[in-house]
Amino acid sequence: MSYLLRRLASSTVVLFGVTVLTFGLVHLTPGDPARTVLAERQGRQPSEADVREFRAEQGLNDPVPIQYGNWLGDVLRGDLGRSYYGDGDVLELLLAYLPNTIELAGASILIAVAIAIPAGVVSAVYRGTWIDYVSQGTSLIGVSMPNFWLGYLLIIGGALRLGVFPVYGAGTLAHLVLPAITLGTGMAAVLTRLVRSSLLETLEEPYVDAARARGLAERGVVTAHALRTALLPVVTMIGLQLGYVLGGAVVVEVVFQRPGLGTLLVDAVFARDFPVIQGVTLLVGATFVLVNLLTDLAYHRLDPRVSLGGGRA
Amino acid sequence: MSVTGVLANRRSALAAILEHPTIRALRRNPSAVAGGLVVATITVLAIVGPVLTPYDPNAQHLGNRLQGPSLAHPFGTDQLGRDVATRLLYGARITLGLAVLVTAVRLTIGVVVGLIAGYCGGWVDEALMRLVDVLLAFPGIVLALVVAGILGPSLTNLALALAVVGWTRYARVVRSSVLEMRERPFVQASRLTGAPRRRVLRRHVLPNVAGPVVVLATLDLGGVILAAAGLSFLGLGAQPPAPEWGTMLSTGRHHLREASWLVNAPGLAIVVAVLGTNLLGDGLRDALDPNDRTERSGREVSRRD
Numbered sequence: 001m002s003y004l005l006r007r008l009a010s011s012t013v014v015l016f017g018v019t020v021l022t023f024g025l026v027h028l029t030p031g032d033p034a035r036t037v038l039a040e041r042q043g044r045q046p047s048e049a050d051v052r053e054f055r056a057e058q059g060l061n062d063p064v065p066i067q068y069g070n071w072l073g074d075v076l077r078g079d080l081g082r083s084y085y086g087d088g089d090v091l092e093l094l095l096a097y098l099p100n101t102i103e104l105a106g107a108s109i110l111i112a113v114a115i116a117i118p119a120g121v122v123s124a125v126y127r128g129t130w131i132d133y134v135s136q137g138t139s140l141i142g143v144s145m146p147n148f149w150l151g152y153l154l155i156i157g158g159a160l161r162l163g164v165f166p167v168y169g170a171g172t173l174a175h176l177v178l179p180a181i182t183l184g185t186g187m188a189a190v191l192t193r194l195v196r197s198s199l200l201e202t203l204e205e206p207y208v209d210a211a212r213a214r215g216l217a218e219r220g221v222v223t224a225h226a227l228r229t230a231l232l233p234v235v236t237m238i239g240l241q242l243g244y245v246l247g248g249a250v251v252v253e254v255v256f257q258r259p260g261l262g263t264l265l266v267d268a269v270f271a272r273d274f275p276v277i278q279g280v281t282l283l284v285g286a287t288f289v290l291v292n293l294l295t296d297l298a299y300h301r302l303d304p305r306v307s308l309g310g311g312r313a
Numbered sequence: 314m315s316v317t318g319v320l321a322n323r324r325s326a327l328a329a330i331l332e333h334p335t336i337r338a339l340r341r342n343p344s345a346v347a348g349g350l351v352v353a354t355i356t357v358l359a360i361v362g363p364v365l366t367p368y369d370p371n372a373q374h375l376g377n378r379l380q381g382p383s384l385a386h387p388f389g390t391d392q393l394g395r396d397v398a399t400r401l402l403y404g405a406r407i408t409l410g411l412a413v414l415v416t417a418v419r420l421t422i423g424v425v426v427g428l429i430a431g432y433c434g435g436w437v438d439e440a441l442m443r444l445v446d447v448l449l450a451f452p453g454i455v456l457a458l459v460v461a462g463i464l465g466p467s468l469t470n471l472a473l474a475l476a477v478v479g480w481t482r483y484a485r486v487v488r489s490s491v492l493e494m495r496e497r498p499f500v501q502a503s504r505l506t507g508a509p510r511r512r513v514l515r516r517h518v519l520p521n522v523a524g525p526v527v528v529l530a531t532l533d534l535g536g537v538i539l540a541a542a543g544l545s546f547l548g549l550g551a552q553p554p555a556p557e558w559g560t561m562l563s564t565g566r567h568h569l570r571e572a573s574w575l576v577n578a579p580g581l582a583i584v585v586a587v588l589g590t591n592l593l594g595d596g597l598r599d600a601l602d603p604n605d606r607t608e609r610s611g612r613e614v615s616r617r618d
Binding site: 013017020025028029030140141143144145146147149153156160244246247248251254255265269270272277281284285288289 | 443444446447448450451452453454455456458459460462463464465535539542543546547548549559562566569570573576577579580583584587588591592595
C-alpha cells in the first residue's frame, strides 16, 4: 500500500513538472509571440493597437507565474485554450485528431508484438545458430532504420509499384497498413532484442534447470516455465515503447500525410500556434506518465519477486 | 635518436595500444570490428570527400536534372542537377559533426548532473532526479521538435534542442555508479584519510563510470543521427540547400515516382551510419563488460530518441 502511495505521489510531482515544462517551453521563443502570431495571421506588420488587444485578450501582460497559474487553472477545468488560427478549441482539435493516432499506435504495437515475441523466442532457443544471427542482424538493421525512409520504401513498393495501398491520408483499413508496418517493424526490432535477452536470462535460472531435471521436454520448459517470467519485462517495455510510438508517429504521420497528433503538432510548431503546441505536448506527457504508472503497478501485481520497497533505478 | 629509432618507438607504442586488454577484447569482437570499420570509413570519407569528387555540392546544372545513377553520377542527380553522391559526401560532415557535438554536450551535462546528484544526495538529488523524470515523460523527438521549432528552424537550434533533452540517461548511469562507488571500501578509505571530495570523485569515481558512459555515448551517436535526420526531414534542422541527409530526403520525396534514388541514397547513408555506430556500441559494451547481462537488453539501443 505504501508503495502505491509513494508511486502516486512521485507521478503527481512528475505530472506537475510536465505542466511547468509544457507551459515554459513556449516562453523560449525569441521575440514577442503576439507580434509573430499577428504578423503570420494578417500577412503584414500588425498595428500597435492590434498587438495591445491581442496581448490583453491572451493575458500576455501578466507576470509569467500568474500566466502559468491561470493556464493551469484552465487546464484543470478542461479548457486548453483556443488555437491562434481559425479560433478552434484546442481540446476539440486534440479529440478530433487523437483517434487516428491511437489507431496507428495500436496497430503498430500489435504488429510489433506479433513479430517480436516469436522472433525473440526462436532467437534465444536457437542461440548461436544461423537463425539467431539472421534474427539479430535483421533487428539491428530495423533499429538503425530511419522510419521516414522505411515509409517511403513502402510507398514506392506497396503503393506506387503494386498499387495495392493508398499512399496518403487516413480513414480506411487500407490507409492504416503501410504506416502501421513502418512504425510497428521499427518497434519490433527493439522488442525482439529484449525478448531474446530476457528469455536467455530466464533460461539460466535454477527453477528452469529444475524443470529440465524433472525431465520436461525443452519445448515445455520454454513455453510453460521460462516464457512467463521472461515476458514480464517485455510488458513494461511495451508500456515504455509508447513514447517511441508517439514520437515515431509524428514522423510517420508526416510521411503518409495522415491527420493525427503528430501532423497537428508539426503544423502548430511551424505556425507558432502556442496553445496547440501546449495542448499536444501536455497530452503526450500526461499520457506517458499515466501509462508508466499503470505498467509499474501491473508489473508489481504480476511478479511476486519484485520487491515493493525497492529503490528507483 | 635516429629515424628508425623513432619509428620503432612509434610502432611499439601502437603495439602497446593494440595489446591493451580492452582493445584486444574489441579486436576479437566481430561487431565492434565491423562497426569500427564502418565508422572509420565514413569519417575518412567525410574528411577527404572534396578530393574524391569533381563536383561542387551546390552547383546546379538544370540540363542534367533527375539523371538516374550512372558512372558519372553513381547516385544520380537531383531536381537541380546536383550530383547526389557529392552531396552525400559533404552531408557526412554535417551528420558526423552534429552527432559528435550533440553527444559530447549530452554527455557533459549528464555526467555533471549525475555526479552532483549522486554525491550531494538529499533534496538536491531528489530535485535533479525529478527533473530527469519530467524530461523522460516526453518522447525525446517530440520535446526536441517543440524546442527546435520554438527557437526557430536552424542547424544550431536543432543541435541545442537535441542536447538539452537528451542527457538524462547519462545522468542516471553516473548517479547510480556514484552511489555504488561511495559504498566501496577503497573509496570510503580514501574519504577517511581526509581526501577532498573533488579528489575522491576524480581519482575513484570518474574512472569507474567512464566505461559505461563511453558505451552509452557510442550507442547514443546512432540515436542522435536518427533524431537529427528525422527533425531535418520535418524541416527543423539544416535548411536547403545544405546537403544534410534528412533534408535531402525531404526534398527528394517530391520526386518519388520519377527519381526514387533521391530518397533512397540519403536513406541508405543514414542506415549505414547508424548501423555502424550501433554495432560499435554493442561491441564496446560486450568488450568492456562481458558479464553485464542487463545492459544487453534492447533497452539501451538508441532507438528511443
